[in-house]
Amino acid sequence: MFYRVAQSILLLVGALLAGSAVAANTGDVKTGKLVYERYCLSCHGAQGNGQGEAAEYMSIKPRDYRQGTYKWRSTPSGSLPLDSDLEHTLLNGLYGTYMPTWRALDERSRRDVIAYIKTFSPRFGTEKPQDPIIIPPDPGYSVASVARGDAVYKKYNCAQCHGAGGQGDGPSAHELKDDWGNGLVPYDLTKGHVKCGDKSTDIYRVFMSGLAGTPMPTFADSLSPVDAWDLVHFIQSLSPLYAKNMASGETGGAR
Amino acid sequence: MVNAMSAGGRLHGRVARVGIAIVALTALVAMRPVRAYEVATVTNGGSIEGVVTLSGSAPATTPIKVTKNQDYCGQAIPDPVYTVDGSGGLANVIVFLKDITKGKAAPTEPLALVNSKCMFSPRAQGAMVSEQVKISSEDTVLHNTHPQNADTNATIFNVALPFKGFSVTKPLPSMPMMIKVKCDAHEWMHAWIMELDHPYYATTGADGHFTIKDVPPGTYTLAVWHEAAGANTAPVTVAAGQTTKSKITLAAK
């Protein structure tokens, strides 16, 4: 019913704004719903509550969209994500979970389905995402930077959860819970691939924005960008599987 | 709180965006008190002074067993839930007025939430919507301050306090709600913040006493809330320039 009301309002506004190319970059909710029903519903559920049929069998549950709580964002802790953050997740998928990549969908469909999943949380109607955390360019992987990063890892006590060797076995690693009451473990940093993305900027983004809805906090208020890059390189040193070829001067930015 | 104006701004958006804004707005209107709080100079205000006591004897509590960082935090920490003095005064009770729509301005000092000796201090406090909270750590171990909406469990933010002496100031949400604060690193650490849309609140001290000042003359409902003993209310009448005494009890659960 609200679509009706909304539609007539839009007609009115449309008349007022005649000609202006509104909403060139926001997706279409109606088409997005069709995409969702076809590709996402089995896991994320018809109500967007993360309780689709397939969810029962997964230990890492599909996202419940109703709170507007998203883990992988370029925005500060507490903020909604940008559309481009959700696009980033769809492009990369979430490594090591059942969430696949959606590169196979065309860009338009991804945009539409993003517009649709946002309708599950009223927050997108009442709040605006905050400005993204600026990620300066990767100064480049080096042995010296790794050594400094090791000290940063110790100083900032990442080991409390991730363990002294980064294997996700720190003193506080047990009995951690997310907002939905599901247990979860600190990521094993020696695995060689974080869940979302494989670039150095993807690692940077995680500890600066925090993973909302989980125990993983933001360090943006205490960690300087210089220390943050050393920390990224230290994490990359923990496994030969991490991509370390981000040359200095290459463009930064989480997206 | 984002209001009708910014929802209006969204009309440049698309059909469903408008739809969402309307639905959200309806939800907001339904949730919020009919009249928003209005700040006015209170010249002839009165005070409410009172005490909250626990009826019956406080349940026996066992000390909290420290399960991590024992070298810093110690082996056990006294359980602060029922902090009762010799005459039954109950500490850490949030006391607030209901149905007050006009009065003094918001406090200017930010709230404080201190991580000290592997506990949060204070345990419970009131706050006004959108108020700033200064979070700090006096400990050498890492803490994280992770407030959640107590009803939905939704994360409000989650900030790391990696070392001693660090502090950060963050805004609380723009909607009244009960907030439960946790530290994921130390599962026994909890604090409570009751966010209200007005500044007429106080927390009881170690002796169960509280004071609410600059209340415009009138009749109100005085409400109390405690994390374990629950809630209670009492009518209270405040006269210009006078101090009204009040005594409320909560039953131990």
Ligand SMILES: [Cu+2]
């Ligand atoms: Cu802690």
